[in-house]
Amino acid sequence: xxxxxxxxxxxxxxxxxxxxxxxxxxxxxxxxxxxxxxxxxxxxxxxxxxxxxxxxxxxxxxxxxxxxxxxxxxxxxxxxxxxxxxxxxxxxxxxxxxxxxxxxxxxxxxxxxxxxxxxxxxxxxxxxxxxxxxxxxxxxxxxxxxxxxxxxxxxxxxxxxxxxxxxxxxxxxxxxxxxxxxxxxxxxxxxxxxxxxxxxxxxxxxxxxxxxxxxxxxxxxxxxxxxxxxxxxxxxxxxxxxxxxxxxxxxxxxxxxxxxxxxxxxxxxxxxxxxxxxx
DNA sequence: ACGCCCGCCTGTAAGC
DNA sequence: TGCTTACAGGCGGGCG
Numbered sequence: 001x002x003x004x005x006x007x008x009x010x011x012x013x014x015x016x017x018x019x020x021x022x023x024x025x026x027x028x029x030x031x032x033x034x035x036x037x038x039x040x041x042x043x044x045x046x047x048x049x050x051x052x053x054x055x056x057x058x059x060x061x062x063x064x065x066x067x068x069x070x071x072x073x074x075x076x077x078x079x080x081x082x083x084x085x086x087x088x089x090x091x092x093x094x095x096x097x098x099x100x101x102x103x104x105x106x107x108x109x110x111x112x113x114x115x116x117x118x119x120x121x122x123x124x125x126x127x128x129x130x131x132x133x134x135x136x137x138x139x140x141x142x143x144x145x146x147x148x149x150x151x152x153x154x155x156x157x158x159x160x161x162x163x164x165x166x167x168x169x170x171x172x173x174x175x176x177x178x179x180x181x182x183x184x185x186x187x188x189x190x191x192x193x194x195x196x197x198x199x200x201x202x203x204x205x206x207x208x209x210x211x212x213x214x215x216x217x218x219x220x221x222x223x224x225x226x227x228x229x230x231x232x233x234x235x236x237x238x239x240x241x242x243x244x245x246x247x248x249x250x251x252x253x254x255x256x257x258x259x260x261x262x263x264x265x266x267x268x269x270x271x272x273x274x275x276x277x278x279x
Numbered sequence: 280a281c282g283c284c285c286g287c288c289t290g291t292a293a294g295c
Numbered sequence: 296t297g298c299t300t301a302c303a304g305g306c307g308g309g310c311g
Contacts, residue, residue, distance in 0.1 A: 079289075
C-alpha cells in the first residue's frame with residue numbers, strides 16, 4: 001500500500017514532468033475524493049489555469065505547489081494511484097475521480113477504487129507557509145529524522161508499543177504497516193516493545209534500519225503487493241516486494257536464521273516478525 | 280495516555 | 296461452479 005517510498009517514487013517522477021506546466025482544465029467525478037471541499041466548483045476554480053511550481057511530499061502526502069501559493073494535496077489512502085497519460089485520448093481506468101489536463105498535452109489522473117484517498121487544495125498557513133490541514137503530521141521519516149537522537153527523543157517521550165508509535169503519523173510521518181515491519185526486523189527489535197524501553201544501541205539500530213530500508217525501497221521504486229494496487233506514474237509496479245524479509249512471509253523461513261516467520265494481529269492489523277532475530 | 284475497535288470502501292480469493 | 300465471507304489497511308473518531 002502506498003507509504004513513504006511509493007509516494008516519493010511518484011514525487012520524483014512527477015517533478016520533472018509537472019513543474020512549470022500549467023493545468024489547463026480540471027475534471028472531477030463524484031464528490032467522495034474531494035470531500036474536504038463543499039463543492040467540485042471550488043477545487044476546479046482554484047486549480048484551473050495555475051502552474052505547478054514544485055512537487056513536494058510530507059509523510060504519505062503528495063504536494064503540488066501552485067503559482068497561486070495554494071497547494072494541491074493528494075493522498076493515496078489504500079488504493080490510490082496518480083497516473084500520467086501522454087494523450088488525453090488514452091482510455092481512462094475505472095475509478096478515475098480527478099483529472100488534471102496539462103497545457104501542451106497529456107493529463108494526470110487520480111484513480112482510487114477504495115476511495116480512502118483524497119485530493120484537496122489548501123491555502124498556505126499565514127505564519128509558516130505550510131499546509132494547515134497537514135499540521136498534525138510529525139517528523140518526515142526520511143527528511144526530518146536525520147539523527148538517532150531525534151528518534152531517541154521521540155521514543156523516550158512515549159509509553160506506547162513500538163509499532164503503533166512508528167505508524168502514528170502525528171509522531172513520525174510516512175511509515176505504514178509494511179515498512180514498520182521491515183524496519184523492526186532490520187533493527188532486530190520486536191513490534192510490542194515499549195518505546196521507552198530501548199537502549200541507546202537499539203535506538204541507533206532502529207534509526208539506521210529506518211533510513212536504510214526507506215532508501216532501498218525508493219531505489220526499487222516501492223512495493224507492489226499481490227493485489228498490484230500500487231503503481232507508479234506510468235502504471236508500472238515497484239520491485240521492493242521481492243526484498244521484503246518479513247512482510248507477508250508467515251511460516252516461511254527467516255532469511256537470517258531459518259526460524260518460521262510469525263504473524264500476529266495487533267490492533268486489527270497483521271504484524272510479521274521473526275521470533276528469534278527480534279527481541 | 281494508551282489500546283483497541285469501528286466505519287469508510289472495492290477487489291480478490293479462500294471457503295462452503 | 297457460484298455464492299458468501301474474510302481480508303487487505305490509512306485515517307479519524309470514539310470508547311473503555
